[in-house]
Amino acid sequence: MEIYLVGGAVRDGLLGHFHLAHQRPDGSAHADRDWVVVGATPEAMVAAGFQPVGRDFPVFLHPTTREEYALARTERKTARGYHGFAFRAAPDVTLEQDLARRDLTINAMALPAAALDAAGRFDPQDPRLVDPYGGRRDLRDRVLRHVTPAFAEDPVRILRMARFAARWPDFTVAPETMALMRDMVAHGEVEHLVPERVWQELARGLMEPRPSRMLQVLRACGALRVLLPEVDRLWGVPQRADYHPEVDTGVHLEMVLDMAARLRAPLAVRYACLCHDLGKGTTPPDILPRHLGHEERSARLARSVGERWRVPTDCRELAEVVAREHGHIHRSEGLSPAATLRLLQRCDALRRPQRFEQVLLACECDARGRLHHTERPYPQAARLRAALQAALAVDTAAVAAQVQRERPNARDLGPRIGAAIAHARERAIAAAAQALRLAPA
Template identity: 70%
Template sequence: MNIFLVGGALRDHLLGRPVSDHDWLVVGATPEEMVRRGYLPVGRDFPVFLHPRTREEYALARTERKSAPGYRGFTVHASPDVTLEQDLARRDLTVNAIALPAERVSADGRFDPTPDALADPFHGQRDLRDKVLRHVTDAFREDPVRILRVARFAARFDDFTVAPETLALMREMVAAGEADALVAERVWQELSRGLMETRPSRMFDVLRACGALAVLLPEVDRLWGVPQRAEHHPEIDAGVHLMMVLDTSARLAASLAVRFACLMHDLGKGTTPADVLPRHPDHEQRSVALLQQVCERWRVPVDVRELAEVVAREHGHIHGSGALDAVGLVRLLERCDAFRKPARFAEVLLACECDSRGRLGFEHTPYPQRPRLLAVLAAATGVATDVVARAAQQAGATGPKIGEAIHRARVDAVAATGAVGAVRAP
């Protein structure tokens, strides 16, 4: 029985990046032997065990054979006769197919491998030096999730390129319908992780280059080639603008929900045929309808979806909020549910700032709407609504009339800040 450190820990160490966890490969063992040694079996689809002390994952060496389309369409063979090289051959990328004997790793997880100590049959070290993402063998095509993984790695290692032969293989997989067979949970898992990488636009560049974006997110894919116009901004391709907005969200260290909202906020500017989605009177409502389709398809978490819906519906009004009086500002806050969810509203404003700054020459332009609307919200939430409600009840108000009294008090509080124009009657 031989144990090797494999995968991301070695890759990141060789790149000079922090190592967050360790993946271990066991060659020459059976599941029964692992259990006898105290390892806890946890793998459902193939034999994976937790170390009795460290709780790190140890997987038995295995091979895989394609047996049907899709993510689960392969047969796993794990036995003591599977060699290290055979296991490395079924991995996705050469940079992830490097191994180091466990005896070269200290008890506290530290290691400093020399080139001669590494098992590197597929030249992953060379591709790390050349900054290339290259598939290991034709076994890559057995798992369509690898299309998404390559795209995600391109977003993480944004100075790497995808090898031409790997991109060609990904195109073949898409043409063969493999991307259509992806399950929602895995698509969202990879997309969400890619959105949180250093340069998320590269994930979509790769997905678009291999044809997978048109399959997985046609609503986004259709934005390329559509002119994007905005007041005080030069015209830009809507798809290019979207990617700049997304990268701006990464530069500002935005949350996943904000980054997803940035990706989804302008879907209504695409060219969806009317028989797929009826025309809406404005692109904001159309964007919301398309966003809802995407969220249903890929089972996007509710909190992420709801923030994206607010941004898609209200970003134009937030951009133009400088022209609103106190009444308009309070109504905007109410539509955004800002009084109940102020933290979410702050994230909505951050997404709108990313949208405004997502253009060449405007990357560092201030976005005054964000601090101004936060100040407006602070003034409006300073109203003692319980006091206003009691006074309205004492004056004989009931039901909606009490809500109207609270609304008027908030408008007066915003108007008193002096940051808006004259107050019009609601």
């Protein structure tokens, strides 16, 4: 029985980022280290104290660290899609055969467990590194390259490739790998991806340091047109003339997503940024580049994308609000107190102030994701934040009690109370706006 550390932990260690061994407070193990066992059987693993957990192929939990150990295996394509594989795990499967089924050369390296110290570190120059497919060379040259033509058998690998490009924006995709990805798209492999895996990889890519690279790679191979045609349509669509016409809507989207990464926005905000301008891809030619009414179109398209890929509810809801209201928020400095209150109500800010903070952050990413705007402040956020705090500070119970004292027998008591509360909030918003205007710069 031979045990090897494989995959991302080896790759990252060679880059100087070690996946250190530790246990979480609940006793579960660090999830970022993959182990492969060569020359063993399931029976031998159980006899050594490992606990079987794998359903599709033999995977075992270490008796003390609870990390996952998989028997070396080969795989064979049996049908289209992510699940169309047959696996073979046996003592005669070699480490090189196991590494051959992996996606990229930089993920197809291994080190014997004995090469690691107690904390999980290893010497990047250790001669025991197993690298049959040139992963170290590609890591040095900053190249993302497939291991074997078997890459084409799993369409999820296109999404993984795009995600890695977003993680390491200085890496390039090998020309032969890009050609293979285009062939996969042309043969319809991407159309058989299941929603759960698409969303999982998209979400991970959005959370990488340069999300725009994910979109660029997916566009280059044609997968974006299949998976997210609403997004793919944005390239070539002109922006409004006052938004630097040399940057089209697709490039603007790339800048917005990268701004979201720069501001360390959470996933829901980054997804909202992805969807906020979808309606511009369907703007009738006669109203370009003004994009009149694109907010409502964007909200409808965001809803469609969310349903198609089973996006979590919090991400879907935020995306729809941002798509529908981001234009109004950008122009909110000129709104009256009554219009400001209506905007807060449409955003459900009075009931969900924390989510409204995410709405404001997404709008800031949109505003600063433009040429020569990246360092500009976004005063709309401060003004709307102050307006919301002022509205929330209104003692609605006291307002309602006063209306009841004045008109105890009124048949329209409920509407009267609602109108009085709204009026009190408008006065509070007006006072907050005046205080901001008088505050020193």
